[in-house]
Amino acid sequence: MRQLPQRGSVAIVGVAESDLGVVAPGLTPLDLMGQAIQRALDDCGLSLSDVDGVFSAASQLRMPTISLCEYLGVKPTYTDSSYLGGASFQSLAAHAALALEAGLCNVAVIAYGSTQRSARGTFVPQRDQNEYDSAARPRLPVTGYALAAARHMHLYKTTREDLADIALAARSWAQLNPVAFDRRPLTREDVLNAPMISSPLGAKDCCLVTDGGAAVVMVRADRARELAKPPVWLLGAGEAQEHHSITQMADLTSTGAARSGAQAYAVARLNPNDIDVAQVYDAFTITTLLFLEDLGFCPKGEGGRFVQDGGIAPGGRLPVNTSGGGLSYCHPGMFGLFTMVEATRQLRGECGDRQVAKADTAIAHGNGGVLAGQSTLILGTSAAL
Amino acid sequence: MTRIEISPLQRWQDYLREGVLAYQYSPDADRAVFYPRVLCPFGGKAPLEWRVSSGRGSIYSISLVHNPKADPHAVALIDLDEGFRMMAIVEGAAGTPDEIGRRVVVRIGQPTAEGAAPTATFRWENAE
Secondary structure (H helix, E strand, O other), rough: OOOOOOOEEEEEEEEEEEEOOOOOOOOOOOHHHHHHHHHHHHHOOOHHOOOOOOOEEOOOOOOOOHHHHHHHHHOOOOOEOEEEEEEEHHHHHHHHHHHHHHOOOOEEEEEEEEEOOOOOOOOOOOOOHHHHHHOOOOOOOOOHHHHHHHHHHHHHHOOHHHHHHHHHHHHHHOOOOOOOOOOOOOOOHHHHHEEEEEEEEEEEOOOOHHHHHEEEEEEEEEHOOOOOOOOOOEEEEEEEEEEOOOOHHHOOOOOOOHHOOOOHHHHHOOOHHOOOOEEEEEEEEEHHHHHHHHHHOOOOOOOOHHHHHHHOOOOOOEEEEEHHHHHHOOOOOOHHHHHHHHHHHHHHHOOHHHHHOOOEEEOOOOOOOOOEEEEEEEOHHHHOO | OOOOOOOOHHHHHHHHHHHOOEEEEOOOOOEOOOOOOOOOOOOOOOOEEEEEEEOOEEEEEEEEEEOOOOOOOOEEEEEOOOOOOEEEEEEEOOOHHHHOOOOEEEEEOOOOOOOOOOEEEEEEHHHH
């Protein structure tokens, strides 16, 4: 049974962010999606009247594609609002590819928007009822990731300094990105001495809380070659769902990214050492480390040594989260779609000071819940087809 | 079709009210099941049985959770000897990775307020 989209059947042709950081008072998640969609369509020379496939997931909207289609004035032939938390967007891209392949739509838009920072105090992210866990009063999601980090430290002698170097690498990339939210100097001591949230994770091990949105436009291969920018091909996709509560995760140091990544590599006919640039959802420092291991960039347990001393910073052994990531660039509730925007821009060579020298292949990995939903895309330029 | 008269959560809390840490067991899979549910997650065939745990286990992972308005508390994932894992507070723990693997025993707390649920927290086994 074939489930995954075919290698190179569709391409990302337009990408954009909305306003980021702290947006104007009164702006809604739909406003930010609308702005990002307009910019992404301008990016590829298409218009709203071309859009017939609408894909969205959002934490502040109960029926995101219903409300987004109304906002846009689009009567879609196909919609999908599958929800895997922050991993939704990679999966929506795979679903969009299948819908495009099947002819269910011709121009697919994937959109996200959140005013999580501006809405602080009024908007409370929905938490699932789980009486068995809630009695222990974990601070979710942080505590789930903290438990994974503590276990990794126990098994592999990973240190808080190793995790701090992940935050420093993200900050170094952010300093090269004009739209990153936090570009201030940051030292290892700043990270280690930041207020503890859920040990071993302190405040600087945690992602930002910002506003923001993004949009990605996808079309079939034939049309992709006629548009304004060079196509960025979807070479492979994979998805894995392992658990919901952190209590149900069999091994806290081994995530579903191993399975979703393996699927994506197989379809793409690529190996980890073929990947030029990696964008992995960094909700917390430990998240980056786990995904670098599980996506095959280093052996299990070696993540600490891989990231040490600028290993993933500019000039390091592998460019990771070149936007500055959720830790320093933006994190409006869910970051998955932003990894796809940055991967696309790197492959097009549009990243200015932070541009990676050789970028023909990229991985964009999404993570949802407490290491729960995992979804991986492998993207490439025409040279990688 | 049999209507469910007592939810899995209520039954689990009823056991706690009797001072017992309970879990479910799948005879089909010969495995413990936790959290409690209405079907077996290892194939869904046989009905689940309720069993009583010894309340003894070891720390799988642990974190010290800092709270804006209260003292920090240690939250652990505990592997019970019967083969299930649960999240619980460990009293007197520092919440550091060197505590992983240490033995703990359950302490069941009865609610003082009406309508409140009983609690299952843990403490170090050798501190009994």
